[in-house]
Amino acid sequence: MSDSRLSSKISWDYESTTMAKKVKNRIIIVRLVSMAMTGFFYTMRRPRTSSPMGLLKYDPIVRKxxxxxxxxxRNR
Structure with a gap:
């Protein structure tokens, strides 16, 4: 069997072929940064559709x- 005969039977129409869109996760990972500017942060998960988070939490550097x-x- 010749490869040229096989390759002539298989023809792809690359212009009409499209890839499916990538599905986004429903849950995203966010970083909660201290507003006391100490550099301390918490990492949490929240639904993509909810509003941005803001929480009162303990900052061990200022002890409040x-x-x-x-x-x-950010992904590395």
């Missing part, structure tokens, strides 16, 4: 409860 606001966690 302070406001933590959300930033997206």
């Amino acid at each position: 409860k302070v406001l933590f606001l959300e930033t997206k966690k």
